[in-house]
Amino acid sequence: MEKSVEVVVIGAGIAGLVAARDLARGGAEVLVLEARDRVGGRLLNEELPGGAPIEVGGQWVGPGQDRIQALIDELGLKTFPTYDEGRHIAEIGTGRSEYLGRIPKLNPVALADFAQLQWRLDRLARRVPTTEPWRAERAAELDAQTFASWLQRAGHTDGGRSFLRVITEAVFSAEPEDLSALWAAFYINAAGGVDALINTRGGAQQDRIAGGSQTIAVRLAEELGDRVVLDAPVTDIDWDAAGVRVSAGALTVRARHAVVAVPPPLAARIRYSPGLPGDRDQLIQRMPMGRVIKFNVVYDEPFWRRAGLSGQANSDQRALGTVFDNTLPENSPGVLVGFFEGRHADIGSRLSAADRRARVLDDLAGYFGPQAREPIAFIERDWAEEEFSRGCYGAFTTPGALTRFGPALRAPVGPLHWAGTETATRWAGYMDGAAESGHRVAREILRFD
Amino acid sequence: MEKSVEVVVIGAGIAGLVAARDLARGGAEVLVLEARDRVGGRLLNEELPGGAPIEVGGQWVGPGQDRIQALIDELGLKTFPTYDEGRHIAEIGTGRSEYLGRIPKLNPVALADFAQLQWRLDRLARRVPTTEPWRAERAAELDAQTFASWLQRAGHTDGGRSFLRVITEAVFSAEPEDLSALWAAFYINAAGGVDALINTRGGAQQDRIAGGSQTIAVRLAEELGDRVVLDAPVTDIDWDAAGVRVSAGALTVRARHAVVAVPPPLAARIRYSPGLPGDRDQLIQRMPMGRVIKFNVVYDEPFWRRAGLSGQANSDQRALGTVFDNTLPENSPGVLVGFFEGRHADIGSRLSAADRRARVLDDLAGYFGPQAREPIAFIERDWAEEEFSRGCYGAFTTPGALTRFGPALRAPVGPLHWAGTETATRWAGYMDGAAESGHRVAREILRFD
Numbered sequence: 060m061e062k063s064v065e066v067v068v069i070g071a072g073i074a075g076l077v078a079a080r081d082l083a084r085g086g087a088e089v090l091v092l093e094a095r096d097r098v099g100g101r102l103l104n105e106e107l108p109g110g111a112p113i114e115v116g117g118q119w120v121g122p123g124q125d126r127i128q129a130l131i132d133e134l135g136l137k138t139f140p141t142y143d144e145g146r147h148i149a150e151i152g153t154g155r156s157e158y159l160g161r162i163p164k165l166n167p168v169a170l171a172d173f174a175q176l177q178w179r180l181d182r183l184a185r186r187v188p189t190t191e192p193w194r195a196e197r198a199a200e201l202d203a204q205t206f207a208s209w210l211q212r213a214g215h216t217d218g219g220r221s222f223l224r225v226i227t228e229a230v231f232s233a234e235p236e237d238l239s240a241l242w243a244a245f246y247i248n249a250a251g252g253v254d255a256l257i258n259t260r261g262g263a264q265q266d267r268i269a270g271g272s273q274t275i276a277v278r279l280a281e282e283l284g285d286r287v288v289l290d291a292p293v294t295d296i297d298w299d300a301a302g303v304r305v306s307a308g309a310l311t312v313r314a315r316h317a318v319v320a321v322p323p324p325l326a327a328r329i330r331y332s333p334g335l336p337g338d339r340d341q342l343i344q345r346m347p348m349g350r351v352i353k354f355n356v357v358y359d360e361p362f363w364r365r366a367g368l369s370g371q372a373n374s375d376q377r378a379l380g381t382v383f384d385n386t387l388p389e390n391s392p393g394v395l396v397g398f399f400e401g402r403h404a405d406i407g408s409r410l411s412a413a414d415r416r417a418r419v420l421d422d423l424a425g426y427f428g429p430q431a432r433e434p435i436a437f438i439e440r441d442w443a444e445e446e447f448s449r450g451c452y453g454a455f456t457t458p459g460a461l462t463r464f465g466p467a468l469r470a471p472v473g474p475l476h477w478a479g480t481e482t483a484t485r486w487a488g489y490m491d492g493a494a495e496s497g498h499r500v501a502r503e504i505l506r507f508d
Numbered sequence: 509m510e511k512s513v514e515v516v517v518i519g520a521g522i523a524g525l526v527a528a529r530d531l532a533r534g535g536a537e538v539l540v541l542e543a544r545d546r547v548g549g550r551l552l553n554e555e556l557p558g559g560a561p562i563e564v565g566g567q568w569v570g571p572g573q574d575r576i577q578a579l580i581d582e583l584g585l586k587t588f589p590t591y592d593e594g595r596h597i598a599e600i601g602t603g604r605s606e607y608l609g610r611i612p613k614l615n616p617v618a619l620a621d622f623a624q625l626q627w628r629l630d631r632l633a634r635r636v637p638t639t640e641p642w643r644a645e646r647a648a649e650l651d652a653q654t655f656a657s658w659l660q661r662a663g664h665t666d667g668g669r670s671f672l673r674v675i676t677e678a679v680f681s682a683e684p685e686d687l688s689a690l691w692a693a694f695y696i697n698a699a700g701g702v703d704a705l706i707n708t709r710g711g712a713q714q715d716r717i718a719g720g721s722q723t724i725a726v727r728l729a730e731e732l733g734d735r736v737v738l739d740a741p742v743t744d745i746d747w748d749a750a751g752v753r754v755s756a757g758a759l760t761v762r763a764r765h766a767v768v769a770v771p772p773p774l775a776a777r778i779r780y781s782p783g784l785p786g787d788r789d790q791l792i793q794r795m796p797m798g799r800v801i802k803f804n805v806v807y808d809e810p811f812w813r814r815a816g817l818s819g820q821a822n823s824d825q826r827a828l829g830t831v832f833d834n835t836l837p838e839n840s841p842g843v844l845v846g847f848f849e850g851r852h853a854d855i856g857s858r859l860s861a862a863d864r865r866a867r868v869l870d871d872l873a874g875y876f877g878p879q880a881r882e883p884i885a886f887i888e889r890d891w892a893e894e895e896f897s898r899g900c901y902g903a904f905t906t907p908g909a910l911t912r913f914g915p916a917l918r919a920p921v922g923p924l925h926w927a928g929t930e931t932a933t934r935w936a937g938y939m940d941g942a943a944e945s946g947h948r949v950a951r952e953i954l955r956f957d
Binding site: 294328333334347365444451 | 522579623653655656657660682683684685742750773776777779782783785786787789790793794796797799851853854857858890892893894896897899905906908909911912913
């Protein structure tokens with residue numbers, strides 16, 4: 060089967076769907092090809108016992124994320140606050156603290172070190188322009204080192220560094236060793252600072268979307284109607300100055316422009332003919348995905364609340380390094396959501412399902428007591444195993460890549476345009492960045508036509 | 509068209525061809541699928557004016573490379589020594605030295621620093637087991653940093669560090685910023701030390717292969733006859749415990765085993781069904797290729813020899829950082845071979861062909877005088893632009909990758925076996941390592957059957 064449109068969009072995550080909607084509204088004939096049998100990409104709803112939707116992918120939105128908030132409003136969706144009452148748990152080193160507010164009561168020397176690290180990191184990040192991080196004053200120096208090297212030198216105590224490692228895992232689902240320090244600084248600045256990334260109230264975990272985050276993609280796709288084609292994994296793009304011919308199994312689509320709205324390592328796996336310019340190809344060879352296994356563990360009721368606990372927990376001692384209360388506001392069983400991130404996901408993915416479950420329940424019992432061992436449901440998702448994501452939360456650049464190949468991140472190649480949250484200048488790696496990239500790429504194309 | 513064999517080999521470079529030959533000799537029915545219209549992979553002969561073969565890809569062999577030497581002998585090929593008479597040129601910082609032997613007469617402080625850096629590097633490398641570098645005593649510490657970070661701390665002078673940067677570019681066609689320090693140490697140990705990597709006489713550039721290095725692949729392919737299929741780019745591998753079904757355009761091959769003998773980033777671009785396990789996929793997301801543009805610049809005669817120069821030159825000031833005399837021993841015009849490596853290849857690839865040529869000739873004139881501006885032929889190859897290599901000389905691991913995912917480098921996945929020089933334990937990145945990997949993977953399969 061062969062179709063002809065003005066713009067073909069590859070990938071029906073938020074980036075691709077927003078691009079397609081803007082293009083359609085701008086008068087362009089558009090077709091979205093999605094590899095999976097569903098839309099949403101790294102957003103996916105599953106069901107709790109009783110049928111309420113729960114996210115196994117990205118789920119939170121927060122203040123400053125104006126583009127995703129505008130989209131939520133426009134689609135008539137509602138948000139509700141993440142449960143944030145009661146004492147949080149932090150385990151760093153051998154200490155355990157149950158605390159109210161933002162600062163765990165742990166080793167004051169480690170806390171002071173963490174505070175100075177955060178201050179230095181925020182200052183560093185502010186000096187990295189998010190449109191062109193490779194032009195930062197210290198770009199070469201920062202991109203020459205891993206974030207772990209930066210942390211090793213900037214930190215004064217093992218406790219302070221360990222705190223920041225837990226945060227790195229929670230934010231990037233990668234280890235400080237994996238990331239270019241320049242990418243880390245860029246990413247922090249794109250969110251507006253460390254607090255914006257890590258906070259619940261006032262930060263990136265503040266709110267949730269009623270009906271589950273995938274609903275955003277589902278609504279966008281409904282609006283696009285039969286312009287979204289599922290089960291159409293794109294394998295080949297033939298292109299020249301005049302346009303593209305895109306192959307997805309038996310379907311061939313000709314178009315003047317293509318929007319590639321899939322994660323960078325997957326964009327690399329499409330066969331381009333002619334091949335991509337060296338700069339672009341080298342860049343996407345150096346943008347691996349983070350790795351995370353997400354667990355929603357379901358209980359008859361949110362029993363931890365009765366003990367005055369918020370359900371929020373962090374640890375540098377446990378594989379399940381980050382936990383939140385993921386209970387829905389009404390008529391819902393209790394839900395704890397936790398993550399194996401970075402190296403913890405490596406180890407977790409090598410376990411049998413039964414051993415992995417036992418490990419998660421051990422960690423939850425360690426945080427919240429023995430009741431945590433008796434869930435009524437256990438919902439897990441290992442994103443590195445997903446053929447059409449191959450990791451989460453997002454891609455990052457390895458050292459040297461941004462300064463050598465950064466300009467290839469968004470620069471169109473003939474009729475090929477690059478979207479996806481990793482190309483955003485604000486909230487890169489988040490739904491909000493995905494929306495930005497969709498809007499940007501639509502403007503890029505509408506301006507040219 | 510559908511074929512059925514015991515083992516299908518993907519890629520007709522040295523790794524794939526050696527594997528296929530060993531398997532055929534071991535009694536297995538084997539078929540090699542090669543994407544290009546030629547064999548050899550990163551080895552490729554072109555022609556000098558007059559018709560003699562000259563390599564635009566890998567070309568040198570040296571002592572200690574026993575597997576490739578055995579293959580050369582067995583195939584009845586001959587080697588001849590790289591031209592190594594006369595004074596070499598080195599430019600580091602503002603100094604220029606024309607020198608005999610191994611040590612340029614430059615700033616003695618920088619030289620002393622380089623000597624201590626080499627000594628430390630060799631000692632470090634010896635402590636990294638090449639079979640399992642991730643088990644080195646200091647593996648975590650080394651893999652947490654870039655080679656640039658190691659160099660920054662271990663070096664005492666800019667001159668000493670700059671020397672080692674030139675060497676890094678020449679050896680890895682990457683920048684110290686790009687590489688995990690653990691990978692750098694592994695690679696050095698796999699070659700037997702820094703001297704073995706950088707020397708002409710006594711090192712990896714000692715000898716050349718009569719008829720051009722690609723002849724090794726051509727002879728192997730001749731022996732395999734119609735078991736080598738050209739123009740068959742593999743796009744899909746369906747696999748289960750019982751075997752594979754490999755698709756290459758209209759050709760489908762069923763087999764009990766598949767040997768994937770293409771560079772890691774290209775192995776990642778094959779569509780596996782089911783998808784590869786997360787560890788393997790994450791590893792090959794973190795093994796980008798180096799980048800090099802190779803130039804053979806041809807003159808009526810090797811004019812530099814009359815001035816007592818060897819044609820060997822290195823500089824930290826010029827894009828063409830490494831040059832050798834590539835003249836053939838008999839009835840040949842004079843040939844200088846030079847390289848834009850790493851960041852120099854980035855810049856070079858963005859120039860027009862005319863500007864790139866002018867830049868190369870400027871650098872050659874700077875080294876060897878104005879006669880270098882009058883070549884009779886100019887032969888260039890940009891390996892990052894090649895669809896079926898996407899870089900050279902080889903792949904490397906970015907920080908964090910070896911310690912997190914190293915065991916996935918060679919571990920078979922069901923019927924899938926991994927070959928290629930990057931999987932070798934000696935001379936990884938060289939023809940010799942490619943041969944090792946071919947032998948190893950054939951043993952892996954013959955043992956199982």
